[in-house]
Amino acid sequence: MPKRGYHHGNLREALINGCLRLIEKRGPTGFTLSEAAREAGVTPAAVYRHFEGREDLIAAAAHEGYEMFGDLMEHAYGNGQPSALSAFESTGRAYLAFARKYPGHYVAMFESGISINRTPELNAVATRAMGVLEKAAAELSQHIPAEKRPPPQMFSAHIWAMSHGVVELFARGSPGTQSPFPPEDLLETGIGIYLRGLGLLEPDS
Structure with a gap:
């Protein structure tokens, strides 16, 4: 089954949306890149296909x-x-x-x-x-x-x-x-x- 928040070909947007939700909840320094990946429903390794860091x-x-x-x-x-x-x-x-x-x-x-x-x-x-x-x-x-x-x-x-x-x-x-x-x-x-x-x-x- 596909992971929550992620659709094929839309990984970057899913990560940005996950980031925005975390910013609203915790502020811009209140989460890690791994947590952003989890919020988007992907593995932490997937984040580095698009972003070097938080x-x-x-x-x-x-x-x-x-x-x-x-x-x-x-x-x-x-x-x-x-x-x-x-x-x-x-x-x-x-x-x-x-x-x-x-x-x-x-x-x-x-x-x-x-x-x-x-x-x-x-x-x-x-x-x-x-x-x-x-x-x-x-x-x-x-x-x-x-x-x-x-x-x-x-x-x-x-x-x-x-x-x-x-x-x-x-x-x-x-x-x-x-x-x-x-x-x-x-x-x-x-x-x-x-x-x-x-x-x-x-x-x-």
């Missing part, structure tokens, strides 16, 4: 995540948004939605310690994905007077930091970090305060 496997999960993340961000940015502001806000919501829907991928991408420079392929998909947020920031920043305009990279980094903080503290149900407000509301109001500080939104009356 970090290679997590990097493959991160690569898959960045590809999905890039697609989601591009859809959010370009899906008929009526203004640069709405496109920018949409990318922030897409970030939060991705973290909630794909927690294993999110951790592999942003919390595993795997550098996006590990391989040229990983760098390419990560740069494309995060470039959408930077592009949205650059477009929105054109509405700020040039002498007050932050670099787009700084602009997008601030929003990334804010989004990541909301994910870490409130969007994944961590014990002791319950908020009386939905994560989406926290992110939206936080971005609103930031944009008002840049003069991109009218002050509250």
Whole structure:
């Protein structure tokens, strides 16, 4: 009988899926390569047909995540948004939605310690994905007077930091970090305060 999780010709994907389940349960350093093989339903020796070690496997999960993340961000940015502001806000919501829907991928991408420079392929998909947020920031920043305009990279980094903080503290149900407000509301109001500080939104009356 075939082992659980493995189908002929799909060993690599079975191992990545096993890795993602273990990341969700134990974090990126809480399992061995042998345990990932067992989770996928294959022998430990089978893992080395595709991966040299656990970090290679997590990097493959991160690569898959960045590809999905890039697609989601591009859809959010370009899906008929009526203004640069709405496109920018949409990318922030897409970030939060991705973290909630794909927690294993999110951790592999942003919390595993795997550098996006590990391989040229990983760098390419990560740069494309995060470039959408930077592009949205650059477009929105054109509405700020040039002498007050932050670099787009700084602009997008601030929003990334804010989004990541909301994910870490409130969007994944961590014990002791319950908020009386939905994560989406926290992110939206936080971005609103930031944009008002840049003069991109009218002050509250």
